[in-house]
Amino acid sequence: MLSSLGMDIAGETTQRTPERMAAAYRELLQPREFNLTTFPNEEGYDGLLIQKDIAFVSLCEHHGLPFTGRATVGYLPGERIVGLSKLARVVEQFSRRFQVQERLTKQIATYLEQHLTPGGVGVVMQAEHMCMTLRGVQAAGTTTVTSSLRGLLLKDDRTRTEFFNLAGAGR
Structure with a gap:
């Protein structure tokens, strides 16, 4: 997706961007477990x-x-x-x-x-x-x-x- 939007993900500062984005979305989508x-x-x-x-x-x-x-x-x-x-x-x-x-x-x-x-x-x-x-x-x-x-x-x-x-x- 990032490449199709024109982002260069081969650079030193951006090569792990896809991985970081996926981790951020996983964090946003995972509530902590709890018992009521x-x-x-x-x-x-x-x-x-x-x-x-x-x-x-x-x-x-x-x-x-x-x-x-x-x-x-x-x-x-x-x-x-x-x-x-x-x-x-x-x-x-x-x-x-x-x-x-x-x-x-x-x-x-x-x-x-x-x-x-x-x-x-x-x-x-x-x-x-x-x-x-x-x-x-x-x-x-x-x-x-x-x-x-x-x-x-x-x-x-x-x-x-x-x-x-x-x-x-x-x-």
């Missing part, structure tokens, strides 16, 4: 738990270029609560692949809904897509925002409003 650690909700906590500003990187499945951003993930605990670091791990698990932001947002919400059986789940993702800022329309700084809501965060107006207010969506 949960604990009994012994205190009966029934308020929203929200983790904001979870940084993520993914690769656009249409152009192979990165999109980077921040996720906000929240849930209403049921019988179990999750280890806090695991919310960021779930975001990483689904972002480290060729992906579209809409699907990524839904995958995180679905996973948490299935594995925690909470009262509700909310995910908001904000990202800048290099396929849009470096090429095509070249709209640098444009942010794409997606959300996926489940359970009470979808069905109950007050809970949904509380989630979006705490998440700071739209700021």
